[in-house]
Amino acid sequence: MKEIKPLEFGITYDVTDLAKSLDREYTFFEKIFIFVDDFVFWINRIKSGVNSDYEEKEGAFILEYEKIRKKQLSCTINTLAELKEILKNATFDNDMLQDMPDLKSCIKEVNGGDDIKNLEYYEVNNGK
Numbered sequence: 001m002k003e004i005k006p007l008e009f010g011i012t013y014d015v016t017d018l019a020k021s022l023d024r025e026y027t028f029f030e031k032i033f034i035f036v037d038d039f040v041f042w043i044n045r046i047k048s049g050v051n052s053d054y055e056e057k058e059g060a061f062i063l064e065y066e067k068i069r070k071k072q073l074s075c076t077i078n079t080l081a082e083l084k085e086i087l088k089n090a091t092f093d094n095d096m097l098q099d100m101p102d103l104k105s106c107i108k109e110v111n112g113g114d115d116i117k118n119l120e121y122y123e124v125n126n127g128k
Contacts, residue, residue, distance in 0.1 A: 005120040007077040009036050012111045014118050019087050033110050040067040043090050046106045052099045063106045065096035
């Protein structure tokens with residue numbers, strides 16, 4: 001069985017593959033990220049081919065921001081099950097939306113110039 005290393009506060013993680021495997025809605029996005037903040041988890045989604053009015057536009061990109069309120073202030077993401085629950089509970093309602101010129105600009109905006117980390121998985125042996 002696979003598990004993830006706990007996600008660190010203030011770090012952006014690429015969760016694209018996991019999100020797309022959980023919910024068909026995520027397959028419409030180029031990239032999906034999660035960020036652990038003080039009071040919320042931010043889910044950032046990058047969609048290509050549309051503008052902020054969701055009108056088709058070749059070469060256009062939008063960056064969506066959805067915040068998911070934490071159940072507790074100190075809450076972080078320590079397990080794969082917790083991360084899946086957060087991604088599954090996304091409503092795809094946007095708290096903020098930006099038109100962006102390209103994918104590279106979207107990613108730069110998401111991570112604020114810092115590195116984006118990939119999820120780190122490890123195998124869990126349940127004694128079987």
